[in-house]
Amino acid sequence: xxxxxxxxxxxxxxxxxxxxxxxxxxxxxxxxxxxxxxxxxxxxxxxxxxxxxxxxxxxxxxxxxxxxxxxxxxxxxxxxxxxxxxxxxxxxxxxxxxxxxxxxxxxxxxxxxxxxxxxxxxxxxxxxxxxxxxxxxxxxxxxxxxxxxxxxxxxxxxxxxxxxxxxxxxxxxxxxxxxxxxxxxxxxxxxxxxxxxxxxxxxxxxxxxxxxxxxxxxxxxxxxxxxxxxxxxxxxxxxxxxxxxxxxxxxxxxxxxxxxxxxxxxxxxxxxxxxxxxxxxxxxxxxxxxxxxxxxxxxxxxxxxxxxxxxxxxxxxxxxxxxxxxxxxxxxxxxxxxxxxxxxxxxxxxxxxxxxxxxxxxxxxxxxxxxxxxxxxxxxxxxxxxxxxxxxxxxxxxxxxxxx
Numbered sequence: 001x002x003x004x005x006x007x008x009x010x011x012x013x014x015x016x017x018x019x020x021x022x023x024x025x026x027x028x029x030x031x032x033x034x035x036x037x038x039x040x041x042x043x044x045x046x047x048x049x050x051x052x053x054x055x056x057x058x059x060x061x062x063x064x065x066x067x068x069x070x071x072x073x074x075x076x077x078x079x080x081x082x083x084x085x086x087x088x089x090x091x092x093x094x095x096x097x098x099x100x101x102x103x104x105x106x107x108x109x110x111x112x113x114x115x116x117x118x119x120x121x122x123x124x125x126x127x128x129x130x131x132x133x134x135x136x137x138x139x140x141x142x143x144x145x146x147x148x149x150x151x152x153x154x155x156x157x158x159x160x161x162x163x164x165x166x167x168x169x170x171x172x173x174x175x176x177x178x179x180x181x182x183x184x185x186x187x188x189x190x191x192x193x194x195x196x197x198x199x200x201x202x203x204x205x206x207x208x209x210x211x212x213x214x215x216x217x218x219x220x221x222x223x224x225x226x227x228x229x230x231x232x233x234x235x236x237x238x239x240x241x242x243x244x245x246x247x248x249x250x251x252x253x254x255x256x257x258x259x260x261x262x263x264x265x266x267x268x269x270x271x272x273x274x275x276x277x278x279x280x281x282x283x284x285x286x287x288x289x290x291x292x293x294x295x296x297x298x299x300x301x302x303x304x305x306x307x308x309x310x311x312x313x314x315x316x317x318x319x320x321x322x323x324x325x326x327x328x329x330x331x332x333x334x335x336x337x338x339x340x341x342x343x344x345x346x347x348x349x350x351x352x353x354x355x356x357x358x359x360x361x362x363x364x365x366x367x368x369x370x371x372x373x374x375x376x377x378x379x380x381x382x383x384x385x386x387x388x389x390x391x392x393x394x395x396x397x398x399x400x401x402x403x404x
Contacts, residue, residue: 002100002122003055009143009173010098012064012129018100018122020056021049025104028056029115032063034127035096039067043105058100064127069093070279070359075368078210078285079277080169082366085218085225087199087211091171094283095208099124126206130283142282144176144203150248150259153208153284156350159263163289164238167275167363168214170262171284172248174199175206177258179230179251182218184241192240195232196255203250210285213246213264230255238266274339274394277368279359288351293340302331335396340389348378348388355392362394371396 004019020028028044040063047057069076077093080086100122108114130153132142144150151157153171162168178201184193199209212218212225220236221227230251235241243266248259270291280286309323343351354360355376361368376392 001120002102005123006098006125009126009128009132010064011132012061012068012127013131014061014133015059016061016064016098016125016127018058018060019047020044020058020102020120022054022056022104023052024106025054025056026107027105027113028058029103029105030058030060031101031103032060033099033101034064034067035092039063044102056102058102060098060100064098065129068096068127068129070129075361075370076279076359078169078171078279078283079361079368080167080210080212080217080285081225082167082363082368083216085212085221085227086169087197087226088209089200089226091208091210095126095128095173097124098127128208128283129279131281143173144248144258150176152248152259152262153280153282154262154286155281155353156286156346157260157262158346159243159265160347161267161289162215162264163267163269163273164215164219165269166214166287166289167216167277168212168264168287169210169217169277169285170213170246171208171210171280171282172259173206174201174203174209176203177248177250178203179255180211180246180248181255181257182213182234182244182246183261184235184244186240187242193232193235195234196230196251198228198230198251200226200228208283213262214287215266242266274337275363276354276394277361277363278354278357281353281356286350286353286357288347288354290339290341295338295340297336297338299334299336300331301334302328305329333399337394337396338391339394340391342384342387342389345386345388348390351390352376352378362396369396 003021006016010016030044031038031041044056044058046054049055077091102120104116105113141151178199180197182195183191186192218234221234245261245263247257247261249255249257272292274290277287306326307324309319309325312318355373360371360373362371372395374393374395379389381389
């Protein structure tokens with residue numbers, strides 16, 4: 001029987017461990033099920049025990065990590081449609097159910113390994129590629145339990161800037177939630193609009209979802225991307241409000257908040273900006289806009305090869321001026337952008353998760369372009385405290401331009 005299980009939500013970045021106890025067994029055949037499908041099996045050796053019981057400690061972290069996002073070649077489904085409202089129905093590549101089935105194995109009198117048909121099945125957990133354990137947050141804080149204490153799957157809890165052309169998304173776990181509310185406030189702090197969105201899943205659903213919260217995604221939107229309102233509608237422009245909040249909750253004719261409220265302050269737009277999107281440390285969509293302080297360049301790579309020049313013994317001249325003595329092979333062109341900007345300490349801590357992310361994109365003309373972040377250097381300038389000066393490089397990837 002299984003006597004130890006992972007948490008109800010387990011991180012694939014850390015060991016995902018079980019303990020199975022048997023009255024008599026030499027080993028255990030363990031089959032791993034993710035989203036109800038068997039994805040592999042293995043033999044587990046005994047971890048010890050007594051004359052009356054043997055226990056088996058089982059870690060399936062490798063199976064879990066290989067079967068959830070982010071993946072090497074495909075884009076994770078946490079990222080929403082750019083410049084339009086987006087609401088995913090279920091992010092199946094980032095949040096999956098997990099359980100194990102095990103069968104005791106013993107050595108027969110003839111020396112063969114015999115597998116029992118009597119199966120033990122563990123209770124189900126859910127797995128997510130989230131770094132919950134490195135913070136003060138507990139797993140339960142990302143799932144609804146008591147009104148107002150649930151967190152979004154984001155690393156930025158303080159107010160964040162938002163421009164009218166900016167795309168942004170929030171991800172969350174759906175259990176106990178069926179609606180979301182936006183509240184738009186004018187400069188005097190009075191609410192001028194408070195639409196409530198139907199998230200098109202019941203509060204009993206246990207899944208993960210991403211939805212749009214950026215002004216480029218919501219202004220003037222009425223039906224796009226599966227948008228359904230319980231109450232109200234989105235503003236058509238930013239003339240009537242200076243900031244807005246977003247929360248999650250339930251709706252039964254009136255809205256009941258169940259989560260934290262995140263605040264977005266409206267900022268003037270800027271032509272010289274870079275909109276970044278990345279796979280966050282809690283498994284959700286993250287985004288930020290960098291303004292100014294950019295230098296675009298191209299790094300040329302390849303190998304220089306020395307070549308033995310021909311020598312014409314009887315000729316004159318013995319060697320031609322155009323005979324190759326050196327050439328470049330496998331030439332590549334790698335565009336990159338160096339970014340230097342000033343941010344708040346909270347923004348600097350948030351952008352550290354950008355540098356740590358395995359999946360990063362730049363919005364170029366309404367398209368996600370895959371990039372990598374290098375040389376991330378935050379510096380505290382005592383003359384500008386508490387402002388943090390950031391210096392990092394966005395690398396767009398090599399392109400072959402010549403090959404010999």
